[in-house]
Each structure stands twice: as structure tokens, then as C-alpha cells.
Amino acid sequence: MPASHSARLELSTCRHMKRSCLSGVFVVVLAALVSAGQQPAAPRPNQKQRTFDVPTPGVLGPLRTEPSADRPDDRAALLVPEGWEYDETLRAYYRRGELLVRFRQSASSTVRAQALQSSGVTRLAKALPPNWELVGIDRGKNVADAASALSRSSAVLEVSRNFRFETQQIRPNDEGYRFQWNFDTISLPFAWEMSPGASSDVIVAVVDSGLNSVSDTFVFSSPIVGEIPVRFAAVPDLVSDGKIVNAYDFVYDDEFPVDLAGHGTHVAGTIAQQTNNNIGVAGVAYNVRLMPLKVISGGDEVVSWDDIFAPGNPGGSAAIVAQAVRFAADNNARVINLSLGGTGAAPVLRDAISYAVGKGAFVAIAAGNSGDEGNPTTYPAAYAGEIAGAMAVGAVNRDLRRARYSGFRPYVEICAPGGEVVSDVDFERGVTQVGYEEISTLSFLSLPAKLFALREGFRPRFDRFELRPFQGTSMATPHVAGVAAMMYSLGVRNPAAIELAIKRFASRIDATPDECGAGLVDARRTLRGLGLIR
Ligand SMILES: [Ca+2]
Numbered sequence: 140m141p142a143s144h145s146a147r148l149e150l151s152t153c154r155h156m157k158r159s160c161l162s163g164v165f166v167v168v169l170a171a172l173v174s175a176g177q178q179p180a181a182p183r184p185n186q187k188q189r190t191f192d193v194p195t196p197g198v199l200g201p202l203r204t205e206p207s208a209d210r211p212d213d214r215a216a217l218l219v220p221e222g223w224e225y226d227e228t229l230r231a232y233y234r235r236g237e238l239l240v241r242f243r244q245s246a247s248s249t250v251r252a253q254a255l256q257s258s259g260v261t262r263l264a265k266a267l268p269p270n271w272e273l274v275g276i277d278r279g280k281n282v283a284d285a286a287s288a289l290s291r292s293s294a295v296l297e298v299s300r301n302f303r304f305e306t307q308q309i310r311p312n313d314e315g316y317r318f319q320w321n322f323d324t325i326s327l328p329f330a331w332e333m334s335p336g337a338s339s340d341v342i343v344a345v346v347d348s349g350l351n352s353v354s355d356t357f358v359f360s361s362p363i364v365g366e367i368p369v370r371f372a373a374v375p376d377l378v379s380d381g382k383i384v385n386a387y388d389f390v391y392d393d394e395f396p397v398d399l400a401g402h403g404t405h406v407a408g409t410i411a412q413q414t415n416n417n418i419g420v421a422g423v424a425y426n427v428r429l430m431p432l433k434v435i436s437g438g439d440e441v442v443s444w445d446d447i448f449a450p451g452n453p454g455g456s457a458a459i460v461a462q463a464v465r466f467a468a469d470n471n472a473r474v475i476n477l478s479l480g481g482t483g484a485a486p487v488l489r490d491a492i493s494y495a496v497g498k499g500a501f502v503a504i505a506a507g508n509s510g511d512e513g514n515p516t517t518y519p520a521a522y523a524g525e526i527a528g529a530m531a532v533g534a535v536n537r538d539l540r541r542a543r544y545s546g547f548r549p550y551v552e553i554c555a556p557g558g559e560v561v562s563d564v565d566f567e568r569g570v571t572q573v574g575y576e577e578i579s580t581l582s583f584l585s586l587p588a589k590l591f592a593l594r595e596g597f598r599p600r601f602d603r604f605e606l607r608p609f610q611g612t613s614m615a616t617p618h619v620a621g622v623a624a625m626m627y628s629l630g631v632r633n634p635a636a637i638e639l640a641i642k643r644f645a646s647r648i649d650a651t652p653d654e655c656g657a658g659l660v661d662a663r664r665t666l667r668g669l670g671l672i673r
Pocket residue numbers: 313376412413414415416417418419420421
């Protein structure tokens with residue numbers, strides 16, 4: 140058996156639509172076009188030039204469909220739960236007919252009893268701090284009258300209503316947060332109390348299809364279609380000053396890992412989307428810095444835009460992914476996200492991951508999307524079981540069952556929400572993040588149609604964005620990467636210790652160990668379990 144085929148890895152997004160009519164026959168068409176030399180230009184392959192064009196800011200468009208019902212705002216409707224009153228000025232609930240009274244230390248029990256009786260209240264036995272009593276207003280008496288009567292008593296120091304307190308989970312105000320069931324599922328709002336979005340000293344490398352960190356036009360020089368200018372924009376609600384470090388494009392060998400697929404953008408968003416800023420959606424570890432490393436081209440297309448602009452590019456090969464993983468570790472990435480996989484063994488990638496873990500980086504790896512297609516062994520996920528500090532992540536749907544596509548094998552160590560959608564606007568069941576407005580990327584076209592469109596002067600553009608509900612173990616993986624970043628920011632810096640804690644404090648769900656390993660990642664229990672509450 141040959142020792143080192145260079146296996147091609149694929150992104151682990153699983154779109155609801157079956158692969159379009161692209162097939163080997165069109166790849167042959169492409170090859171024929173190349174060999175026929177229909178374009179005279181023969182620039183160097185895999186090259187793109189930044190133009191320093193007039194910057195065009197990215198636009199985050201509106202939702203494509205009406206969402207289903209909003210979370211009801213009981214307060215706005217002034218629905219008051221049984222036994223409580225609502226103070227509109229304070230915007231606070233308090234127990235109906237109850238007051239808390241603090242007596243002077245010197246007041247005898249007889250004096251106290253007299254004060255209560257004359258104020259029309261009765262002591263409710265509770266073990267409160269010394270000198271405090273909880274009292275109930277006697278039937279037919281008025282609360283305000285009772286409170287002022289108590290206040291006038293020389294035995295009484297303070298009177299207050301018995302207000303209600305709530306858990307201080309942070310519910311972000313991002314308008315699309317209502318779609319992020321996946322964050323509630325892993326108890327992220329509670330975990331944010333302990334680590335609000337991790338911290339900027341943690342760098343998370345996203346080894347994927349890229350991420351636009353600049354707004355500009357790049358000219359691709361393709362031996363098939365000549366020079367094609369393509370517009371990109373920095374991803375809105377994600378890219379900001381100082382957020383991106385050591386970005387690199389291993390496919391084109393330059394510092395601009397522009398995303399022509401939308402996958403890397405979506406995955407990076409789950410990790411670090413700007414949060415609590417009123418727009419778009421939220422991210423798990425929203426304060427981290429991102430290191431986008433482009434190693435792979437399109438999503439589920441056989442021939443992606445990258446394959447047209449840079450035919451023969453090595454994107455997705457085990458070697459290029461291994462190179463990026465090593466680069467991440469050497470440049471201080473503390474967490475590495477690998478939302479990719481394939482059925483070819485890649486020992487070089489096993490060693491790259493071990494190398495990264497040895498340098499102190501935690502690695503999250505997609506378990507693979509072929510659970511309902513023969514459930515083959517998927518790499519590099521299959522290596523995770525033997526590496527303490529690298530975890531293979533399976534996907535659950537909104538019902539907390541294994542998503543039908545999620546690979547189930549003994550190497551699956553943990554699950555996270557990956558979604559399971561019925562359409563590409565299924566915000567209720569998908570993992571929602573910022574992606575491209577698909578129509579402007581023209582990526583839905585078949586290969587011949589793409590080539591035709593280019594010749595007719597149409598250009599794909601990557602500067603228009605909208606919220607996209609995706610599904611896949613690709614979408615599950617960044618949840619675990621984000622939780623690892625939160626742990627790291629709280630001082631847990633050993634990848635093996637991070638893996639151990641994530642497993643130990645996972646929630647049990649209705650899944651076998653092959654399906655979900657230790658269970659469903661639980662951000663709150665994991666952080667709390669480490670005694671990290673401040
Ligand atoms: Ca946001």
C-alpha cells in the first residue's frame with residue numbers, strides 16, 4: 140500500500156440540497172478548456188493581486204424570510220406571575236403582600252411583636268439574618284399603609300419589599316440572537332457570566348476556506364478565464380481593528396485568505412462574531428483574536444471558484460492542511476479549529492496535530508458528515524481519540540439527538556449543536572451565522588454556467604452578506620473551539636486538561652458513546668466545574 144497518497148479533505152458543512160448537476164463530465168470540460176488553451180494569457184498559477192481599489196464596506200442584508208414567532212416579551216405584556224406584583228418604575232417584581240423588616244438590635248421580642256401587630260402584619264417564620272423578619276400583610280390591610288406604619292415604629296430600622304432576583308445570564312442584544320438556540324443548548328449565556336467571550340490574548344486559528352479581512356478588489360489570473368477582478372469586503376460584525384492576526388492564504392501563498400465559499404466565514408463567526416452590539420448574531424468566544432488560514436476551496440461544489448481561478452491548486456490536500464496547522468502552532472494560536480475531513484488517511488496531519496498540541500494548542504476537529512452515507516472512518520477526526528488535547532466533535536440537532544449526517548465512531552469524543560435543516564432558510568433548526576448572500580456569489584451555477592457567466596462579463600462578488608442557517612459537523616466544531624478558548628482565558632492552558640474538563644462536565648443526552656462520546660458540551664458546567672467562578 141503506498142505510504143503517502145495526498146488525500147483531499149473536504150469541508151464538513153452539509154448543505155440540505157443535494158450536490159447540483161456538477162459531475163466528472165464537467166471536470167473533463169474544464170480540463171479540455173485548459174488543454175485547448177482557449178485563453179492566450181498564461182500567468183503564474185495560484186496568483187491573485189490586491190488592487191487597493193476604493194474600499195467597499197461589506198453589507199449585512201436583511202433576513203431572506205420572515206422568522207417564526209419571537210420570544211414573547213412577558214414584561215411588555217405586563218403578564219405578572221401568580222403571587223407577584225410588578226413595579227413599572229423599577230421594572231422589578233416583588234412578592235405580593237410581603238415586606239422585609241429590620242429591627243433595632245436593642246428591640247426586645249415583645250416590642251417587635253407589638254410593632255408588627257399595630258402595623259397590620261404577621262410574622263412569617265423564616266431563618267433570616269439576625270434582626271430581620273419577613274412579614275405578611277394581614278387580610279384587608281394595605282401594603283403601603285403597613286410599610287409606613289412599620290417605618291414609624293422606633294423599633295424598626297428598615298422596611299423593604301421582597302423583590303425578585305434573576306440569574307444574571309447574559310442574553311446578547313444582537314437582533315439575530317433569537318435564532319441561536321445552539322448557544323442556549325450548551326448553556327453559553329451562563330458561561331458568559333464567568334468568561335464574557337474569552338479574551339483577546341487568546342488566538343484561535345480557523346484552518347478553513349478563508350475569511351475576508353480587507354475590503355478590496357483582487358484580480359485573479361487564471362489560465363482558463365484570464366484576469367478576473369473580484370470584489371471582497373471585510374466581514375461585517377466580525378472583522379474589526381486588531382481582530383485578525385497572521386492571516387495567511389496557503390492556496391495562493393499570500394496574506395489575504397479571501398473566502399470564495401462562505402464556509403470559513405461562517406465557522407469563524409460561531410467562534411468570534413461580535414456580540415452584544417445589536418446587529419447580526421453572537422459568537423461563543425467573541426473577544427478572541429482570529430487567525431484565518433486558507434487551505435481549502437469551495438463547499439460542496441466539485442469545481443469551486445478557486446478551482447476556476449487557480450486550476451490545479453493544492454487546496455484541501457493533507458500537506459497544505461498540515462502546513463497550516465503547524466503555522467498556527469508556531470504563531471501562538473491557542474486553539475485550532477479544523478472543520479474539515481475526508482476518508483483518506485493522513486498520518487502527516489496526525490503528526491501536525493500532535494505537534495500543535497505539544498506547543499500548547501487545543502485542536503477541535505469535525506467528526507465528519509457521512510453518518511448517513513455508510514459512516515466511513517473520517518480523518519483527521521479519527522486521530523483525535525489517541526491525542527489528549529485534540530477532540531473529534533459530532534453534531535446534534537435541535538432535539539439533542541445525533542444529527543442524521545453526523546459520523547458515529549469510537550473516536551467521537553464530544554457533541555455540539557450542528558443543526559439539521561429542512562431548507563436553506565431554516566433558521567429554526569440550522570446553526571445561524573453571517574454568510575454570503577448566495578445570489579451575488581454565483582456559486583449556485585454549474586461549472587459550464589460559471590464559465591459562460593464570466594465570459595459574458597458577470598463577476599461573482601463576495602462583499603454582500605446575510606444570515607445563513609447551515610448544518611454540519613463543521614458547524615458543531617467551533618462551539619467546542621470557543622469553549623476551549625474561554626477555558627484558556629480563565630487560565631486552563633493545557634490542551635489535555637481542557638479535553639478532560641469538556642468530557643467530564645458534558646451533559647448526558649440520549650446518544651451512544653459512538654455518536655457523542657462523553658455527551659453534549661456544556662459551557663457552564665465545564666467552566667463552573669473547574670472552580671473558576673469569580
Ligand atoms: Ca453581533
